[in-house]
Amino acid sequence: MTQKRLLTRVFLSFTLFGCFYISNTLALAPADEIPTDAARISEGQAIFDSNCKTCHRVHDKLVGPALKEVYNVAPSIDWIVNFVHNSSKVIASGDPYAVALYDEYNKTQMTHFPSISRDQILSILGYIKQETEKGPAVAAVVSTGGGDANASGDAGVPAIYIDAILIGLIIVLVLILVVLVLITTILRKYLNQRDDLDDADREIVNPTFSFDLLVKSKPFIFIVTFLFVAIAFKVVINNLYAVGVQKNYAPKQPIAFSHKIHAGTYEIDCNYCHTGVNKSKNANIPSPNICMNCHGSIKTESPEIQKIYAAIENDKPIEWIRVHNLPDLAYFNHSQHVVVGGIECQTCHGPIEEMDVVKQASLLTMGWCIDCHRQTDVNTKDNGYYDNLVELHKEESKSALKVEDIGGLECSKCHY
Ligand code: HEC
Ligand code: HEC
Ligand code: HEC
Ligand code: HEC
Ligand code: HEC
Ligand code: HEC
Structure with missing residues (x-):
């Protein structure tokens, strides 16, 4: 009996010691905590992309x-966890590593992220570790560039080529016509010289129908004049409608700010600068302070960047020239379209991330708004607000709920 008890005791203490040992080595080797499973890594990537990417890359120095x-x-x-939660606190504590880093980065403050949990930070590190092991993606950058070019190629033959092909075809057709006319004239001449044709044959060779007569006939002249006048009328009307429409308007801005560099190459989120776009009517143009988050330390010598400093010193806003501008009588709300409607910026603004100078990509006329409201389905997914409406609509009609069906064509929705 006592022997049995002794054995159990020995067994228990071994197990306890084992557990203690294992937990201890875990704590001693924190790198093992970094998750390697795909789910955590992709969680980490998502958190990194939305919180850290504006300032950090895995392989390159950014901000x-x-x-x-x-x-x-x-x-x-x-x-790392403490630094991400509150970098200023770590620096203020006099931690030599943190202070040296802070000085090296021209005392640029890293944003505080108290709400990102330790586990989430570990996921981010999992993602960073994976990317570290993959090595820098030089080829990937090149291939995205190429991919984009391909994508626009896939989208269809450029209009210029279509025009050229059409013109080519018309020229070929005209040439064929000329050749045919030549052949018939020669044939007719030849046949008329022969004596062995009877009257019926001559009738066929020289039909009473003649091109000359047709061209001189009244109905023909009427049709041609009508077509000419109609086309001229259409051109004039189109140009009249285009008065005040500024599609492709692309003014030169006071600072050579490029979306291609910021939103394209460096993939800075639109929302980082256009802070209102998800929560209000206006998207907002960023104030110089937002530029300074980065340009306090990036390209400080560039004359274009000096203009930002000058604006802040003189307390004068940068005078960006407005590109998109609806008349006062119309009401347009960004957050309603971007957040509730789930529409991409590019649907209305074109491929901004490829533009060095912003260009107005859409017509911005009433017809443009209305067309989209007629064609676009309301984004009712995960939006309890629309549940009843969707039910009601299903009873009335088989087609999807369009913006038109929720009042998107009512004058008062867009006009004050
Ligand atoms: C506004 C820019 C900015 C953002 C956003 C940002 N950081 Fe930083 N981060 C910095 C700067 C600048 C430093 C250099 C230290 C300093 O100046 O405070 C730094 C330093 C660090 C360091 C220490 C690096 C080293 O070499 O030891 C870590 C780790 C870090 N950041 C992680 C993150 C993570 C994770 C996120 C996202 C949750 C993030 N940062 C978001 C600007 C930023
Ligand atoms: C680093 C800051 C920054 C980022 C990121 C950024 N923008 Fe801008 N954006 C600006 C500035 C500054 C202007 C005003 C100067 C100009 O028109 O180029 C502007 C102008 C615009 C305009 C024209 C506004 C007008 O006058 O009508 C549009 C549209 C726009 N941005 C869309 C976008 C979209 C879409 C993205 C994301 C793909 C984006 N921006 C990302 C800073 C930014
Ligand atoms: C999140 C960081 C970030 C923000 C915010 C930012 N920039 Fe930049 N900017 C960059 C980077 C990175 C470059 C590329 C630097 C390089 O080419 O080495 C750059 C380049 C530029 C250049 C070209 C400079 C040159 O001489 O080549 C201009 C001009 C510029 N930015 C203006 C602005 C303005 C204006 C704002 C505010 C509306 C702004 N930037 C906000 C990161 C930023
Ligand atoms: C449904 C079409 C539509 C979508 C989607 C859209 N915009 Fe706009 N945007 C407009 C119109 C229309 C204007 C002109 C508004 C005015 O003059 O009142 C405008 C104006 C702007 C301006 C000029 C400043 C302002 O607030 O008037 C900026 C910057 C801008 N948009 C950025 C964005 C960004 C960034 C996104 C994506 C997150 C976006 N837009 C999505 C239609 C759109
Ligand atoms: C690319 C498509 C698209 C374009 C272009 C567009 N809209 Fe919309 N609009 C939508 C969608 C989708 C909704 C529905 C959003 C929702 O679920 O509330 C909407 C909703 C609205 C509403 C609210 C309607 C209601 O009954 O609640 C108004 C007002 C509006 N848009 C105004 C405009 C104006 C003004 C323009 C032109 C300057 C415009 N929209 C251009 C897609 C578009
Ligand atoms: C989806 C939004 C929308 C709806 C619905 C809408 N409008 Fe408009 N309307 C606009 C916009 C945007 C403009 C400015 C377009 C421009 O300047 O080209 C405009 C311009 C106008 C103008 C001025 C035209 C001009 O040349 O200045 C009148 C008048 C007008 N709308 C009447 C109406 C009436 C009447 C209705 C109802 C049957 C209506 N609108 C419904 C968006 C809308």
């Missing part, structure tokens, strides 16, 4: 340091 191998470089995982 902040490149984060490759940061889990080995930084003092500890706990240090």
Whole structure:
């Protein structure tokens, strides 16, 4: 009996020691905490993309340091967690590593992220570790560029080529016609010289129908004149409608700011600068302070960037020239379209991330708004607000609920 008890005791203490040992080694080797499973890594990537990407890349220095191998470089995982939660606190505590880093980055403040949990930060590190091991994606950058070019090629033959092909076809047709006319004239001449034709044959060779007569006939002249006048009328009307329509308007801006660099190459989120776009009517043009988040330390010598400093020093706003402008009588709300409607910026503004200078891509006429409201389905997914409406609509009609059906064509919705 006592022997049995002794055995159990020994067994228990071994197990306890084992557990203690394992948990201890885990704590001693924090890098093992970094998750490697795909789900956590993709969670990490999503959090990284929406919170860190404006300032960090894995392989390149941007506003902040490149984060490759940061889990080995930084003092500890706990240090990283504290730094992400509140970098100022770590720096203020006099932590030498943090202070040196802060000075190296011209005292640029990293945003505080108290709401990102330790686990989520570990997921981010999982993503960073994966990217570190993959190595820099030089080829990937090149191939996205190529991919884009392909994508626009796939979208269809450019209009210029279609025009050229059409003109080519018309020329060929005219040539064929000329040749045919020549052949018939020669044939007719030849046949008329022969004596062995009877009257019926001559009738066929020289039909009473003649091109000359047709051209001189009244109905023909009437049709031609009518077509001519109609086309001229249409051109004039189109040009009249185009008065005040500024499609393709692309004014030169006071600072050579490029969306291609910022939103394209560096993939900065539109919302980072156009802060109102998800919550209000206006998208907002960023104030110079937002530029300074980065340009406090990036390209400080560039004359274009100096203009930002000058604006802040003189307390004068940068005088950006407005590109898109509806008349006062019309009401347009960004958050309603972007957040509730789920419409991409590019649907209305074109491929902004490819533009060095912003260009107005859409007509912005009443007809343009109405056309889209007739054609677009309301984004009712996960939106309880629309449940009843969807039910009602189903009883009345088989087609999808369009913006038109929720009052998108009512004058008062768009006009004050
Ligand atoms: C507004 C820009 C900005 C954002 C956003 C930002 N950082 Fe930073 N980060 C910095 C700067 C600048 C530094 C350099 C230290 C300093 O100046 O405070 C830094 C330093 C760090 C470091 C230390 C790097 C090293 O070499 O030890 C880590 C880790 C870090 N950031 C992680 C993150 C994570 C994770 C996120 C997203 C949740 C994030 N940062 C978002 C600007 C930013
Ligand atoms: C780094 C800051 C920044 C980012 C990121 C950015 N923009 Fe801009 N945007 C600006 C500035 C500054 C202007 C005013 C100067 C100009 O027109 O180029 C502007 C102008 C515009 C305009 C024209 C406004 C007008 O006058 O009518 C549109 C449309 C626009 N941005 C859309 C976008 C979209 C879409 C994205 C994301 C793909 C984006 N922007 C990302 C800073 C930014
Ligand atoms: C999130 C960081 C970030 C923000 C915010 C930002 N920029 Fe930039 N900007 C960059 C980077 C990165 C470059 C490319 C630097 C390079 O080419 O080495 C750049 C380049 C530029 C250049 C070209 C400079 C040159 O001489 O080549 C101009 C001009 C510029 N930015 C203006 C602005 C303005 C105006 C704003 C505010 C509306 C702004 N930037 C906001 C990161 C930013
Ligand atoms: C349904 C079409 C539509 C969508 C989607 C859309 N915009 Fe606009 N945007 C407009 C119109 C129309 C104007 C002109 C508004 C005015 O003059 O009142 C405009 C104006 C702007 C301006 C000039 C400043 C302002 O607030 O008037 C900016 C910047 C802008 N848009 C950015 C964006 C960004 C960024 C997105 C995506 C997140 C976006 N837009 C999505 C139609 C759209
Ligand atoms: C690319 C398509 C598209 C374009 C272009 C567009 N809209 Fe819309 N609009 C929508 C969608 C989708 C909704 C529905 C959003 C929702 O679910 O509330 C909407 C809703 C609206 C509403 C609210 C309607 C209601 O009954 O609640 C107004 C007002 C409106 N748009 C005004 C405009 C104006 C003004 C323009 C032109 C300057 C315009 N829209 C251009 C897609 C578009
Ligand atoms: C989806 C939004 C929308 C609806 C619905 C709408 N409008 Fe408009 N309307 C506009 C916009 C945007 C403009 C400005 C377009 C421009 O300047 O080309 C405009 C311009 C006008 C103008 C001025 C035209 C001009 O040349 O200045 C009149 C008048 C007008 N609308 C009447 C109406 C009436 C009447 C209705 C109802 C049958 C109506 N609108 C419904 C968006 C709308």
